[in-house]
Amino acid sequence: MDKLIVTLNNWVWSWPLVGLCLIAALYFSIGTRFVQLRHFGEMIRLLFRKSGAANGGVSSFQAFAMALSGRVGTGNIVGVAMAIGFGGPGAIVWMWIIAFFGAGTAYAEAALAQIYKQRHGNQLRGGPAYYIERGLGCRWLAILFAAAMLLSTALFLPPVHSNSIAASISATFHIAPWLIGCGVALLIALIVIGGVKRIAHVAEVVTPFMAIAYVLLSFVVLAVNYQAVPEAFRLMIASAFGVVPALGGIMGSAIAWGVKRGIYSNEAGQGTAPVVAAAAEVEHPVQQGLVQAFSVYVDTLLVCSATALMLLATQCYNVIDPATGGYIVQSPAADLGQPGVGYTIAALGSLLGANWGGIVISVTLFFFAFTTIMAYYYYAETSLIYLFSKVREKRVERARRRSLSSAAETAEAVNREEESFGDDRRERVAVWCLRALFLAAVVTGSLKEASVIWSLGDMGVGIMAWINIIVILLLSPKAIKALRDYERQQRAGKNPVFHPSDLGIENADFWE
Numbered sequence: 479m480d481k482l483i484v485t486l487n488n489w490v491w492s493w494p495l496v497g498l499c500l501i502a503a504l505y506f507s508i509g510t511r512f513v514q515l516r517h518f519g520e521m522i523r524l525l526f527r528k529s530g531a532a533n534g535g536v537s538s539f540q541a542f543a544m545a546l547s548g549r550v551g552t553g554n555i556v557g558v559a560m561a562i563g564f565g566g567p568g569a570i571v572w573m574w575i576i577a578f579f580g581a582g583t584a585y586a587e588a589a590l591a592q593i594y595k596q597r598h599g600n601q602l603r604g605g606p607a608y609y610i611e612r613g614l615g616c617r618w619l620a621i622l623f624a625a626a627m628l629l630s631t632a633l634f635l636p637p638v639h640s641n642s643i644a645a646s647i648s649a650t651f652h653i654a655p656w657l658i659g660c661g662v663a664l665l666i667a668l669i670v671i672g673g674v675k676r677i678a679h680v681a682e683v684v685t686p687f688m689a690i691a692y693v694l695l696s697f698v699v700l701a702v703n704y705q706a707v708p709e710a711f712r713l714m715i716a717s718a719f720g721v722v723p724a725l726g727g728i729m730g731s732a733i734a735w736g737v738k739r740g741i742y743s744n745e746a747g748q749g750t751a752p753v754v755a756a757a758a759e760v761e762h763p764v765q766q767g768l769v770q771a772f773s774v775y776v777d778t779l780l781v782c783s784a785t786a787l788m789l790l791a792t793q794c795y796n797v798i799d800p801a802t803g804g805y806i807v808q809s810p811a812a813d814l815g816q817p818g819v820g821y822t823i824a825a826l827g828s829l830l831g832a833n834w835g836g837i838v839i840s841v842t843l844f845f846f847a848f849t850t851i852m853a854y855y856y857y858a859e860t861s862l863i864y865l866f867s868k869v870r871e872k873r874v875e876r877a878r879r880r881s882l883s884s885a886a887e888t889a890e891a892v893n894r895e896e897e898s899f900g901d902d903r904r905e906r907v908a909v910w911c912l913r914a915l916f917l918a919a920v921v922t923g924s925l926k927e928a929s930v931i932w933s934l935g936d937m938g939v940g941i942m943a944w945i946n947i948i949v950i951l952l953l954s955p956k957a958i959k960a961l962r963d964y965e966r967q968q969r970a971g972k973n974p975v976f977h978p979s980d981l982g983i984e985n986a987d988f989w990e
C-alpha cells in the first residue's frame with residue numbers, strides 16, 4: 479500500500495503538472511501584460527493600506543501575512559538545500575524565474591477568489607471551491623476540490639510539520655517529542671478557537687517577524703563572507719544554463735529541481751492562498767490579487783534566496799550526480815549523504831558555532847512549520863464550511879418540498895434555514911469536531927515520522943493544483959477583465975470600485 483501511495487503521488491506531481499504550472503504562469507503573465515512587474519509599486523502601496531477589516535473581513539496586510547505563513551515553511555530551509563544538492567546552484571535561478579512568472583498566476587487566483595467570495599455570518603469566505611461553483615457552474619468539481627483540501631490540510635499535512643518541529647527541537651534541546659507535540663497542539667488550539675480574526679492577528683505579527691529575522695541573520699552571514707557573494711551569484715547564473723563545465727551535465731536536474739521546488743514553495747496555482755485572499759476586505763478584487771502576487775516574491779526571491787546565498791557563500795553544500803549517486807561538488811563543510819537541513823545548520827554554524835547554528839535553525843523551523851500548520855487549519859475550516867453549505871442547501875430544498883400548504887409557510891421555512899447560514903448549531907459542532915481531529919493529527923505527527931502521510935498530503939495538494947490551474951485558465955477572462963477595469967478607473971483618477979454586472983460577470987453576489 480505504501481508503495482502504491484508513493485507511486486500515485488509521483489504520477490500526480492509528474493512533469494505534466496509542472497508543465498501545466500509553467501503554461502499557466504506564462505499565460506497569465508502575458509495576458510495581464512506582466513502585471514507583476516508593471517504594478518510592483520502598487521503592490522507595496524496596497525500592502526500597507528488601511529481597509530475596512532471591521533466589516534467582517536481582514537486587512538490586506540493580514541491576508542498577505544496569512545498567505546505568507548502558508549507559503550513560507552520548512553521548504554524554504556530544507557527544500558532549498560535539496561534543490562542545490564540535487565540540481566546544483568543553478569536550480570535557484572530557475573526558482574527565481576518560476577517566482578516571477580508564478581506571481582501572475584497568484585494574481586489571477588486571488589482576484590477570482592475575491593470576485594466570487596461570500597459572506598458567512600460575520601466573516602468572508604471564498605477560494606477555489608467557491609469560484610469553481612459560481613464561476614464555472616460545476617458544483618461536483620467544487621465539492622471534489624473542497625474534499626481534497628479538507629483531507630490534505632486537516633489530516634495529512636499537519637503531522638508532517640509537527641514531526642519536523644518535534645524532531646528538530648528534541649534533537650537540540652533533548653525534550654521528549656510527545657511533550658513538544660502536545661505543546662504545539664496547545665498553542666494551535668489557543669489560536670484557532672479565536673477564528674479567522676485571531677489567526678490573522680497572530681499571522682500579521684509572527685510571520686513578518688520570522689521572515690525578517692531569518693533574512694537579517696542570513697545578511698550577517700553574507701556580510702562576514704562578503705568576498706564570496708559575487709562568486710555565488712555568478713555560479714548560480716552560469717550553472718543554471720550549463721556554462722559551468724562540472725555542472726553542465728546536470729542542467730536538466732537544475733531545471734527540474736528549480737521548477738518543482740519553486741512551485742511547491744510559492745504555492746502559486748495550488749489553490750491554497752486564494753482561500754486567505756478571499757477573507758480580505760477590499761474595494762476591488764484586483765487589490766488583493768496584487769498583494770498576493772507580492773507574497774510570492776517575498777517567499778522565493780527573499781526567504782529562499784537568503785538560504786541559497788548562505789549555503790553558496792559559505793560553501794556548505796554538496797552536489798550529487800543523479801545518474802551515479804556520486805558527488806560532483808563536495809565540500810568539507812557540508813554533511814555527507816542526503817542533502818537537507820544539515821547544510822543550513824553548517825552555514826549558520828560558520829558564524830555562530832555548530833551548537834548555536836543548530837539552535838537557531840531549530841527555532842526557525844519551529845516558527846516556519848508552526849505558522850504553516852496555522853494556515854492549514856484555516857484552509858481546512860473554509861473547506862468544511864463550504865461542504866457544510868451544500869448540506870444546508872439540501873435542507874433548504876427539503877424545506878421547500880415539505881411546506882406545501884401555503885406560499886407563506888414555504889417562505890417561512892426556507893427563510894428559517896437560510897438565515898441560519900453562518901450561525902448554525904450543527905455547523906458549529908462540525909467545526910469543533912474538525913478542531914479536535916486537527917489537534918489530534920498535530921500530536922500524532924510528533925510521535926513518529928509519517929512518510930506515507932506526507933505522500934498522501936502531497937497527492938491531495940497535487941490534485942488541488944491540477945483542478946485549480948485548469949479552472950483559473952478557464953476563468954481567466956474574468957480576472958483579466960477585472961484588471962482592465964481597475965486600471966481604467968485608476969487612469970480616470972478614481973478610487974477603483976468593483977461592479978461585476980458592468981463587466982458581464984455573473985454570480986458575484988457579494989459585490990452587488
